[in-house]
Amino acid sequence: MSIPDPASRAGGLARRGIELLFGIGVPAEPCSALDLLREADALGGAPDADYALAMIALGNVLLPVDAASIHRWLVRSAQRGFSPALRSAAVAFGRSELDGAQAAAVWCLERAVEQGDAVxxxxxxxxxxxxxxxxxxxxxxxxxxxxxxxxxxxxxxxxGTKGRHSDDASTPGIARAEPDWARLPLSLTPTMGTATLLCESPAICRVDNLLNVEECRLLRYCGSRHLKRSLVVDPLTGEPLSAGLRTSRDANFVPSLEDVSLRLIQLRFAAAAGNPPLSYFEPLVVLHYAPGEQYRPHRDYLSPNDPGLAGPGRQRVTTVCCYLNEGMQGGATVFPKVGVRVQPRQGSAVVFANLGPEGQPDPNSLHAGEPVGFGEKWLATSWIRQGPIRAF
Incomplete structure (x- = not known):
């Protein structure tokens, strides 16, 4: 009986590890998954295992955030043609002002398209x-x-014609070479953009230039295939239900739908919200509002009957809402109790507190998403808890 070569063994360990990490066909066991993925790494790695390890490390729960290890895993996965890694690398290069970075982003996207990556x-x-x-x-x-x-x-x-930035690869006929991977920029301690305080109590800020245009498109395109009717939480039972209060559609990025680029975006949301750990974040949600759709006045903190309050995450402290497009009529975020109104601006966010200074629910955090008149509204939302709720 022949012994599998290290690459084959690493591939088998990776497949089993990912099944356990995300609970694919089996109960999720993140710690056991990590052991298998690390074993695959010791054998030289597999592209999907490398990528999963980078994601786990960004979460800072099962593995510490270590920039060198995350960079190594992401680059090795991209070099082996794993399309989510190539796409994540492209978006990271896209944020860079370094010479050749935009050409590197195009190279990564080209390779991802060759693997059938529609985003x-x-x-x-x-x-x-x-x-x-x-x-x-x-x-x-x-x-x-x-x-x-x-x-x-x-x-x-x-x-459109020409973009706002260019480098030498924007000249037709110049060949695009594989990127210098040592220059791949991974911002693990990002800046939060320009903040403007709109209200002191509850604290409401507008943060401009939190995301760039390509990151906004990434969120829209990743979410658009998974949109479902938005639900609300029944205040008596804590169960989700459909209601006229909320008429949008949304995509909930559970762990199996998340990727490295989405986690890096959430780190930027964390910077805008005072740098809570990523483990305190509920799954990222992308929302779409068609003409006439809205979210009537509501509050984001959990009702006293919500079973989520009994868990380690406890109450929702902060909400981050980032606008992914602009130019629609209507669609503003309004806080009627305090007279604040925020008009959507692509890449900007409104960040607000749901609790008062003593940790009590603040009824003045009442807010609404006004109806869209014409056009459409895309939004990415993160709700941040008082404690950890993510397994990795």
Missing amino acids: AAALLAHRLQQGYGAGRDPVRAQQLVKLAVRAGIAVESVT
């Missing part, structure tokens, strides 16, 4: 239409849009 195709379409990191190629941009739409992604209009 990467949608992101690449915008870059090729605008000549952002590559020469303009409107014909291929439209081909990529069709590929993404067939995969169920709601791609925004791909128009």
Whole structure:
């Protein structure tokens, strides 16, 4: 009987580890999953195992946040052609002002598209239409849009000439080489953007330039395939239910739908909210409001009957709502008790407290999402608890 080679053994350990990490067909056992993924790493790794380890380390629960290890795992996964790693690397390069970074982002997106990544195709379409990191190629941009739409992604209009930034790869005919991976920027302690205090009690801030345009598109495109009717929590039972109070659709990024780039975005949300641990975050939610849809006045803190209060996470302390598009009519976030109104601006967020200074629910945190008149509204929301609620 032949002994499997290390690469085959690592691949088998990775598959089993990921099944246990996300509870695919079996009960989730994150600690056992970590042991298998580390064993795969010791054998030279497997692309999906490397990527999972990077995600786990970003969570800072089962593994510490170690920039060098996260960088190594993400790069090794991308070099082996794992499309989520390539896409995450592309978005990270896209935030960089270094020479050649936008060309590196295009290279990563191209390789991800070769692996059938529809979200990467949608992101690449915008870059090729605008000549952002590559020469303009409107014909291929439209081909990529069709590929993404067939995969169920709601791609925004791909128009425009040249993007705001360029580097030497934006000149047609210049070959794009594999990135210098040592320069891959991973911001594990990000800055939060420019904050403006709108109200002291409850604390309400607008944070501008929290995300860039490509990150906003990433969230929209990752979420658009998973949208379902938004639910509310029954104040008497704590159970989710459909109600006229909330008429949007949303996508809940449970762990199996999350990826490295989404965790890096949530670290930026954490910076805007005073740097709570990522383990205190409920799963990220992307919401879509069509014309006429809204979220009537409500409060985000949990009702006294909610079973979530009995767990280690306890109450919702802070809400971060980041706007993923602009230009719609209506759709403002309003706080009627304190006279605050925030108009959506792409990449900006409203961050507000749900509890008073003594930790008690603050009824003045009442807020609403006004009806959209025309156009559409996309929003990413994180609710942050008083304690940890994530397993990794």
